[in-house]
Amino acid sequence: MAEQKKTHRVLIGKPGLDGHDRGAKFIARALRDAGFEVVYTGIRRTPDEIAAAAVQEDVSAVGLSLLSGAHLSLFPAVVRALKSAGAGDIPVLGGGIIPDEDIVLLKEAGINAVFTPGTPVAQIIAAFRTACETQEARRN
Amino acid sequence: MMSETILRGLRERDPRGIARAISLVEENDPMADEILSSLDDSLVDQAMVLGITGPPGAGKSTLTDRIISRYRSLGKRVGVIAVDPSSPISGGAILGDRIRMMGHALDKDVVVRSMATRGRLGGLCAAAGAAVRILAGSGCSVIIIETVGVGQSEMDIIRLADITALVLAPGLGDDIQAMKAGLLEVADILIVNKADCAGAETLAMDMESIAREGGKEKDRVNVCMTVASEGRGTDELLAAIETVDISHRETGERRTRREKAYDLEVLDWALEMIKPSIIEKIEKWDHVRKGAPRLQAARLLGQE
Ligand SMILES: Nc1nc2c(ncn2[C@@H]2O[C@H](COP(=O)(O)OP(=O)(O)O)[C@@H](O)[C@H]2O)c(=O)[nH]1
Ligand SMILES: [Mg+2]
Numbered sequence: 001m002a003e004q005k006k007t008h009r010v011l012i013g014k015p016g017l018d019g020h021d022r023g024a025k026f027i028a029r030a031l032r033d034a035g036f037e038v039v040y041t042g043i044r045r046t047p048d049e050i051a052a053a054a055v056q057e058d059v060s061a062v063g064l065s066l067l068s069g070a071h072l073s074l075f076p077a078v079v080r081a082l083k084s085a086g087a088g089d090i091p092v093l094g095g096g097i098i099p100d101e102d103i104v105l106l107k108e109a110g111i112n113a114v115f116t117p118g119t120p121v122a123q124i125i126a127a128f129r130t131a132c133e134t135q136e137a138r139r140n
Numbered sequence: 141m142m143s144e145t146i147l148r149g150l151r152e153r154d155p156r157g158i159a160r161a162i163s164l165v166e167e168n169d170p171m172a173d174e175i176l177s178s179l180d181d182s183l184v185d186q187a188m189v190l191g192i193t194g195p196p197g198a199g200k201s202t203l204t205d206r207i208i209s210r211y212r213s214l215g216k217r218v219g220v221i222a223v224d225p226s227s228p229i230s231g232g233a234i235l236g237d238r239i240r241m242m243g244h245a246l247d248k249d250v251v252v253r254s255m256a257t258r259g260r261l262g263g264l265c266a267a268a269g270a271a272v273r274i275l276a277g278s279g280c281s282v283i284i285i286e287t288v289g290v291g292q293s294e295m296d297i298i299r300l301a302d303i304t305a306l307v308l309a310p311g312l313g314d315d316i317q318a319m320k321a322g323l324l325e326v327a328d329i330l331i332v333n334k335a336d337c338a339g340a341e342t343l344a345m346d347m348e349s350i351a352r353e354g355g356k357e358k359d360r361v362n363v364c365m366t367v368a369s370e371g372r373g374t375d376e377l378l379a380a381i382e383t384v385d386i387s388h389r390e391t392g393e394r395r396t397r398r399e400k401a402y403d404l405e406v407l408d409w410a411l412e413m414i415k416p417s418i419i420e421k422i423e424k425w426d427h428v429r430k431g432a433p434r435l436q437a438a439r440l441l442g443q444e
Pocket of ligand 1: 194195196197198199200201202203237240333334335336337366367368369370
């Protein structure tokens, strides 16, 4: 059988209470159009639910979208939830209206990449691709 | 992860081990055969595989969520394989069935796995069949396959099921008309979902008459009305599923279907295996590209 190029699986989730999923859906579609398989979990998920879904779906990366401003608590909470689900190796990427000073804090808290409304889509896709490739190489 | 770790994970029902195992079979990893050979066949034999198919938006995922809850209340461990089509252009996919089932996300005895068709025509059957085995081998006694009932490859997956339910809903129009022809061939149970919406009664009557038309040789097909979003009709649906299951076991239909499904998976693999050698033959073949291609193929295979 011809060796197929590996299809990257990612999960896009929206933790927290805000109900605006335009950003999440936009990224999900952009990733699909770039050839990713995107598991979308919908709005208002707890970090534990997102982590459990990420494990079951065996994704190579988790993307979070938030507009509520609660990123400093919720993004690291998902990282912790993944750790306690035995999946701390899965990289977490996050996007939202995030001030520069918070980006440093989020990276320190283990977020793989942070996107803001100004980040070009191509850059977001490239970040997901790199995160997936790194994770898949480490996992195997 | 080494296959030992994965096999232990499977035995211990570790969510990560189960998930990795499904990925490995999906990707045709060399470890896949070892994993599939190590499964407890009696668990695979005993599990009930329920196919849920129908047009997009009919309420399949919402209904699946309700069915999961019912089987969980009976103490059964439930696996779900939710299939969505890959984009033919990018090869990517958005797998959104899970949204409706997130209420079970923290239940360790509900294993949901989304799967894209990946343009592998027959191969999807093999991938989904392998996933069914892994879920059964990890203790799921009910396994639901949700698939959009439009494409041929999706219909093929349904052949993996012991029992198939076709979900329809009022207001989906032409989809239903187009599907009617093949309806009874695949469906053991017809579900009219969105019974709270206008047109449900008419649709149900339509379905009843179709069910009667085909009712001569086959067992009479059940028609159930549900409101999945409110959980109405789920008890009746479960009763219908049980009736079909009992009848299929008594008549030997269940065994027949299992055997056919197994052979179909073997056929998929066999075709995959001979394909490269045929492609190679054609590439190396010094032939005149004229005349009937079918005759050329026969010549190529030495069948002429
Ligand atoms: N009114 C009504 N809406 C429903 C019912 N069941 C599902 N829905 C809605 O129909 C839409 C599609 O449901 P979904 O389960 O995703 O359909 P699928 O594409 O067949 O899996 C969702 O917005 C559901 O909330 C029902 O019984 N009545
Ligand atoms: Mg669905």
